[in-house]
Amino acid sequence: MTAVDFIDLASDTKTRPTAAMRAAMAAADVGDERAHEDPSVNRLLARCAALLGKEAAVFLPSGTMANEIALAVHCRPGDAVLCDATSHLIGFEGGGPAALAGVMIEPIGGRRGIFDAQALRAAIRADAPYAPRQRLVVVEQTSNLGGGAVWPRATLDDVAAVAHAAGLATHMDGARLLNACVASGVAAADHARGYDSVWIDFSKGLGAPGGAVLAGSRAFCDEAFRIKLRWGGAMRQSGIIAAACEYALDHHVERLAEDHAHARRFAESVAGVPGIAIAPGDVETNLVYFDVDAVAGGAAAFVAALQARGVRMVAMGPARVRAVTHLDVDAGAIERAGALVRAFCEEKRQNTL
Known part of the structure; x- marks a missing residue:
């Protein structure tokens, strides 16, 4: 059996850069990303912040790092994070929420990875010193273990409204957010409008060899960049990867x-x-x-x-x-x-x- 005959349906992370994407990477204008001097990275960040409707953005090696940094910025050790019971945070990040941010996870039972405002409201409790302080609500768009289910925009908006009314921050795991955009016809910024932070992944269906962009307010991104450095996420001349991500936005979304x-x-x-x-x-x-x-x-x-x-x-x-x-x-x-x-x-x- 040749490589051409083999059909790999294990994951969309199995994609390989196309010849045209490789050419874009080879031609990338680069600089020191850690010092904010990489023009390709800076251009990608400005573009993604606008795409996601946020003030600023941070370039990261992976989506898992994006999730973990978001938890560390929004929460303090001992805080609780509310998310669907099937969330990527729980099953596929090596215990990172506990090991890195020191947070507890409080799962909510949804349908196909999607819970509604009523379920969230029922899970929110009054603050008490003997219980972990609930700090953050996380949604996953699309839901992986939910079979690629797309959160309806109205549900996203309602969940965010309940969270914010209770004083909780909101985060969107947007690993396949652009799949949701294409399937629903709803723009990324509209999906993410009720969420204080959101990220998109370039190494899945978009076909880049790596990279994710985490977006939020300027203050959120400043702190996210600090934690990125602390956790070893700086990539120096990472414009080579950013060029692949930008190529993907131009050619692989539709x-x-x-x-x-x-x-x-x-x-x-x-x-x-x-x-x-x-x-x-x-x-x-x-x-x-x-x-x-x-x-x-x-x-x-x-x-x-x-x-x-x-x-x-x-x-x-x-x-x-x-x-x-x-x-x-x-x-x-x-x-x-x-x-x-x-x-x-x-x-x-x-x-x-």
Whole structure:
């Protein structure tokens, strides 16, 4: 099997810079980013601050660092952060909220990673010296474990209003915010308007080799930059990476719609296959989640068998599997992936007869 034949649906982080993006990186005008002297970084920050409707922005190596810095700026050790029970903060950041910011997480049960204003209101309590002080509300747009679900703008606005009325700050994990923008037709600044801080990632569907931009008020970003230096996040001549991010904004945002269409097509192609349970109507963006039964071997065995046949996906639980579309996977690859899944499940069914 060649690299061309292999279909990698493990994550949109598997994207590789295109030839044109590499050329933009090679031609980047650079300087010392730590001293605010990199023109490519400065241009990207001004552009992202405007895109997100915020006063200022900070360039960071990763989205996880963006989340962790935001917690450290908004909170003090011992404070509590409210977020959905499926949040990236809880399951995929190596215990960073506790280890780095010293905060406690108070999860809220939502639907597909989305909680509403009523659920938040019920989770907010009166301040008392024997309980952790609730300080911050976090939303994740789109919701990863929610299957790429898009928070409706009205829900975002209502949640932010409840949080602010209670004296809490708000933060948006915008790892796939631009997927939400393309799917909903709502501008990034409108999604983020009720949130004191927000970030976007360039290393997922946008296809850059790294980089994230965290935005907020000038005072917030000044403190975020201080923590970035403390945690070793300065990158010196990082305009090389910023050039890739800017190229992605110019060329890879609108095409996210192709990834969404490919995700829907993949979901439709495996719907109704014996051994697989999936709701194609739940596929809003580029994430596809489905369950496999014991006949198909459970998630781990299913994923291993499909990878041996040329399709890589990820087991997300005993029965849960995730597939993610991105710019390195075209329509033909999606059709082949669906066919390989169908053939495997039919083979397993025949073996049980």
